[in-house]
Amino acid sequence: MNKEMRLQQIKQLISEQEVKTQEELQHLLFKKGLTVTQATISRDIHTLKLIKVQTKDGSLKYSSKIEEENLISDKLNSNKLRRKLMEDLVSLEVIEYFVLLKTLPGNAHSFGALLDSLELEGKAGTICGNDTCLIICRSRESATRIKEQMEGFINDLD
Missing domain, CATH: 3.30.1360.40 (Gyrase A; domain 2)
Structure with missing residues (x-):
């Protein structure tokens, strides 16, 4: 799978569920058949400009900065x-x-x-x-x- 497809999968995952850690994201990608390193996930998070936002229970999850700006x-x-x-x-x-x-x-x-x-x-x-x-x-x-x-x-x- 190429980088663009992986980035698309990450965007889909964080929009469908609360992803709180890189390890959790790595596990979810693995379940979809993608084996990626923590370093790759870190670079992908940077590329996608993901940010951490507070959830209803007070914990933090990944979110798209654009999504948050649109909500505001x-x-x-x-x-x-x-x-x-x-x-x-x-x-x-x-x-x-x-x-x-x-x-x-x-x-x-x-x-x-x-x-x-x-x-x-x-x-x-x-x-x-x-x-x-x-x-x-x-x-x-x-x-x-x-x-x-x-x-x-x-x-x-x-």
């Missing part, structure tokens, strides 16, 4: 979206595969930018005008779920 970014953007929903949203409705947001004039594009920055499950993209933002969803169920998420954001602020 998602949290900040979620908070911005919450405020924006409270201040500038006029109405919200589901139409088939779409969620239609009516906003105060001039605010739809900022909604679209915030929504595009978030990983909302089932969202394919957004199209915005001056006072209308259309969220294009992959299914009717996704549209309903996203609308409910938005309503939840609003209710969290009340």
